[in-house]
Amino acid sequence: MLKTRIITALILAPIAIGGIFFLPPLGFALFTGVAITLGAWEWANMSGMTGQASRVAYALMVAALMVLLVNVPKVAMLWLALAWWLLCFRLVSRYPEGANSWGGRIPRGVMGLAVLLPAWVGLNHLRIGELQFGVFDNSLLAILYIFLVVWVADIGAYFAGKAFGRAKLAPRVSPGKSWAGVWGGLTAVAVLAIAAGTIAEAGWSQTFLLVVASLATGLVSVLGDLLESMLKRFRGIKDSSHLLPGHGGIMDRIDSLTAAIPVFALIVTLLGWLETGYW
Numbered sequence: 001m002l003k004t005r006i007i008t009a010l011i012l013a014p015i016a017i018g019g020i021f022f023l024p025p026l027g028f029a030l031f032t033g034v035a036i037t038l039g040a041w042e043w044a045n046m047s048g049m050t051g052q053a054s055r056v057a058y059a060l061m062v063a064a065l066m067v068l069l070v071n072v073p074k075v076a077m078l079w080l081a082l083a084w085w086l087l088c089f090r091l092v093s094r095y096p097e098g099a100n101s102w103g104g105r106i107p108r109g110v111m112g113l114a115v116l117l118p119a120w121v122g123l124n125h126l127r128i129g130e131l132q133f134g135v136f137d138n139s140l141l142a143i144l145y146i147f148l149v150v151w152v153a154d155i156g157a158y159f160a161g162k163a164f165g166r167a168k169l170a171p172r173v174s175p176g177k178s179w180a181g182v183w184g185g186l187t188a189v190a191v192l193a194i195a196a197g198t199i200a201e202a203g204w205s206q207t208f209l210l211v212v213a214s215l216a217t218g219l220v221s222v223l224g225d226l227l228e229s230m231l232k233r234f235r236g237i238k239d240s241s242h243l244l245p246g247h248g249g250i251m252d253r254i255d256s257l258t259a260a261i262p263v264f265a266l267i268v269t270l271l272g273w274l275e276t277g278y279w
Contacts, residue, residue: 036119
């Protein structure tokens with residue numbers, strides 16, 4: 001299993017790095033759109049759509065909606081994403097209570113739209129503003145940073161959870177996660193933000209805002225992970241798919257990012273950092 005995981009990672013890493021950091025804006029939008037479409041195919045299964053025809057139809061619907069969203073105000077979508085993740089806190093914290101209200105295939109399918117579409121919009125908003133290709137091209141540093149926030153949060157949570165993880169975070173959703181892991185992850189994210197502010201020679205006020213934005217993003221990334229865990233537990237499956245040998249599915253790899261990206265994109269937009277060249 002370890003050998004399979006390593007081989008898969010070695011193959012996928014250069015593809016992901018090239019697609020995210022070296023493609024022009026339109027290529028970036030298409031590359032990330034393909035990833036979201038594959039994630040939608042997996043989400044259809046988590047929604048209870050077991051037939052290939054229905055799963056493909058759902059994925060194609062998500063792809064079509066991404067095309068339609070090109071001309072929709074992106075900040076409005078990001079506000080809706082924030083509202084959605086606040087609602088998810090209630091859904092996850094109550095599980096299995098309340099599952100009757102969202103356990104049908106259609107509600108779970110709608111949940112997938114609320115997760116996947118804002119993630120794509122937020123990612124491309126960071127990359128190319130309002131998706132008017134060629135009009136203005138934002139720095140890739142913001143995208144690199146949001147990835148680092150999620151990765152550092154995961155690493156900090158892993159080691160803190162191993163060392164101190166007695167009080168469980170959401171045992172009915174994901175028994176392996178602990179409150180110590182959450183605090184360890186957030187501590188690691190705060191250190192990352194301070195280091196980033198120092199390297200960028202930012203003032204104390206800007207560094208403080210970066211720490212706050214990073215902590216909020218790291219916290220909501222936990223919700224992204226828990227939401228997918230809740231749906232998989234409800235569906236009775238271990239992985240979102242087997243597209244990535246040794247790693248499960250695409251959603252298993254990007255669940256935290258789907259929550260973190262739109263929230264971070266909204267925060268840095270409200271702070272005006274994209275327009276001022278902070279990144």
